Amino acid sequence: MIGLGLLPLVVYLLVRDPLTLDDHMTDKLNNDVLKLERSYYAFLMDEQDRKCPICGHEVKSRYRFCPACGNELRTVCPACGELMEPNWKSCPHCGHKIDQVEGKGELV
Ligand SMILES: [Zn+2]
Ligand SMILES: [Zn+2]
Structure with a gap:
């Protein structure tokens, strides 16, 4: 009960x-x-040294390419030529909008 x-x-x-x-x-x-x-x-x-995602070699944050394996760490703004992360959608230096053709560097 x-x-x-x-x-x-x-x-x-x-x-x-x-x-x-x-x-x-x-x-x-x-x-x-x-x-x-x-x-x-x-x-x-991060402006500290970091590692190449491909080979693990230490790279400066301002490097565009990994000196060890040549992996592209950054892209260059087509408008002002400043270094950018590959997944940035607009340039922080000049505001130029980037057309994302490929999903490179996209976080899913
Ligand atoms: Zn590398
Ligand atoms: Zn720019």
């Missing part, structure tokens, strides 16, 4: 729990995305 009395509560918990879990998962995912974005922007702003 007591068990039957608890049944609605159990059903409620069973129905409710997945939703709660989903909320937690969503929050966690959002946090992860935020963290990823933060580290990504920190990476963009």
Whole structure:
């Protein structure tokens, strides 16, 4: 009898729990995305030495190409000739809009 009395509560918990879990998962995912974005922007702003994503050779942030493997680390603005990240959509130096033909460097 007591068990039957608890049944609605159990059903409620069973129905409710997945939703709660989903909320937690969503929050966690959002946090992860935020963290990823933060580290990504920190990476963009980073003026310290960093590593070539292809070969791991240490490269200066102002380098356009990796000196070890020739991998293109930066592109050059066609309007003003300043160095840019390959995935930037507009030049921070002159505001020139870049047409993204290829999805190179895109974060998915
Ligand atoms: Zn390299
Ligand atoms: Zn420019």
